[in-house]
Amino acid sequence: MSLAGSLGLPGWLAEPLWQRQWKKVVAEAKGTAMQGYYAAPQLAPDTPLGDVSIIALDFESDGLAEDAALLEVGWVTLRSGGIALSGARRRRIHVTKGLEAKAVTIHQITDSAAAEGAPEAEVLGELLEALNGAVVLAHFAQIEAQFLNTACQRQFGVPFLGRFICTKHLEEHWFPKVRAADGLRLGKLRAQYGLPWYRAHDGLTDAIACAELFLAQLARKDAPSLTLGDVLCPM
């Protein structure tokens, strides 16, 4: 996780810090598989939201620990006010160590199924290509950011630095109110927006679910000239 994120700094202070960090990691990435990702130009925070390429992302893992194994990742592209399913992907990741029983029951991914997946480096490579020049969208983005960062460190020895939009964060900040303890969960929020209930809990379905929630939040916010800076989540 980035320094700015861990400090929870406000945007006006976080931005210059983030720029310095970015420059630093670009240098670190030279000659690694992440060089391409870090070569992409940086979007200024005042870029109109409509011009931003956004990728909604969700990992399935065998836990939330720092060293949790990633089992699957799903992502989908948001473009011109909608979700384009042509950019939808769901990739299984090959895991060698035994899976934690609890996570397995949630995600319905068994050891043998996970063993069928592609090597983590390969899946990450494909994902990084999609994320090139894009902003990541997730519900509770810190977790996905942590997963991405750990995996990139593990596979390429380079941290993952990126910009994130978090639907949970947006909900809290745009529409503050007193809520139940679990009132900010993805499913609860979706129901409030009249979004359908999804049966499956795989990486792709959850990524789409999050992307739809984001569309609903934007529609409710009804602010036509939003910029990237307006929706970014301080990490």
Add this chain to the structure above:
Amino acid sequence: MEVEEVRSFLAQFSPFGALEGAVLSYLSTKIHIRYFRSGSTLVEADAPNQLFSIVRSGAVELRIGGTELNHRLGEGQCFGYPSLLRGDRTRNQVVALEDTLVYQLDADDFLALHNEHQAVQDFFHSDETQRLRKAVEALRSDNEGKASQPMLGVPVRNLLRRTEVATGGPVMSIADCAAIMLEQNVSTLPICDHGRLVGIITDKDLRRRVVAKQLAYDRPVSEIMTLDPMTISGAEQALSAKLIMSRYDIHHLPVTNDAGAIIGVLSANDLLTRLGMNALHVVSEINAAADPAAVAQAAKKLTQVIVHLVDSGVDADHIARFVSAIGEAAHKRLIELAEAALGPPPIPYALVVFGSLARSEQAGGSDQDNGFILDDSYDEAQHGEYFAALAQRLCDGLNSAGYIYCPGDIMATNDKWRQPLKNWLARYRRWIETPDPDNVLNTTIFFDMRCVSGEAKLVDTLREQVLSWSKANRIFVSFIARAAATTRIPLGFFRNFLLEHDEQEGNALDLKHQAIAPLVDIGRVHALAAGLSPISTINRLSAACDADQISGEGSADLADCFEFVRETRFRHQARQIKAGKAPTNNLNPETLSSFEREHLKDAFRLIKTHLENISRRHAGGIS
């Protein structure tokens, strides 16, 4: 890469459910998902459109261009395609009624899907009338899929009891032919010359043309046979055979194969046996009834006839004709019995019926609408009592037979409707030449009239005169056109009907007044405006087309629409009868299948358009 959640959603709805898994998977990758807040506009009217949309969750309202009609679409329903198929601008505005998630396809992707899959084409027919036509077909094929045999729908060849057919030749003697008939135990013998059917003889011919006339049995059969008899192809439906037999009053119909060779003879009995309980049986029973009580007993089987015909997959037009045939038979037999009791009529007169029976469009639960047109030699003092008594017997008999007394008192028992021809003429003339806008609705029924018994010429004279007056009187036509156009589909109800969430009024849809009557009105306005003689709505519409009153397309669309709403009514009535209830025209919209509901909406829209057209054309645009 397929998106499982999207794919499994699509598979639940027509027409996507009919597509192969691979096609659906492909389709799922072409979709864009969008979200609209309640109240926001998804599609503007009269705007370019490049998107096909499916409601994923929530609801939208189509505001139908140029009308006050709204059409609500919920989960799994589609919009935006008519403009894509036309390659034109949109007609309707689409507004989100709730927060709505939609799946969208680009025009190119939708058109490719449409072009490659018949199921998709059928479903998204570019206009609603086409969809209606498909709907009628689907209703019927749906019926055929059920356990009850579509008895009138089976090919004639399947009804033949014999696989081999005995024939005679034209040069054979009468005696030899009779011998074959005896040996084969048949009552009919086709006569063929070199394999070609040239005539037919029946038991009845032998009695009438041979024995009774003491004709020599060694004469060639060609002298007594019926020449060039009517035939039917074995591939035709039993229903067609039935209609030919009823229309031409024949009881044996030779059946041919594709090559024109005789493969059998279909008898009316074969058909009756096959149909079991059947409309014509009831007609025969009525005709043979010895007294009004027996007429009533037979006529009460009408409800079972309706169930039977609906279950047999018979189309609404034919069901209506059978139902009308029973109604007509009851009138005829009751008046015969009344005449038998009171003695022959002192002067010529006609029993005239009005409304649905006149148009041969009767359904279950009809009341009676009748009158007597008396010859102008009528003398009140001399003949009054007789006709009053005759009318009383007729109307009482009809009431007992299930054709209840007319609530509007349009019955021969009413002095007003038991008058010499000259008075009828004077009354119609007054209606036409000095129309009363408040009363015009109450008189329209009189413009559908038919003689069921007595001197048909009295009715013909009246009808011809009425048509020539109405045709020449544009003001009268404008009045009835206006009256027709004001019998609007009640929009409040319609809206309610469409808004399924809205459960406030538990009222019913009146199929007769809200769906069928407006179509009958359209046919009648055209007939009166152009002086067209047909009485049934379908025939009026086709005559209106021949007279350039409406386009061929318009005429066909209205006919399909008429078929569909009547089919819906008969199916509804059959359901009621099966549930032990009396058939009515009132339908609880909740009992409709979503299929019927969808297409009724199409029908209403079409009716509305045509009502507006006649209003523009004949009522100077005032409605």
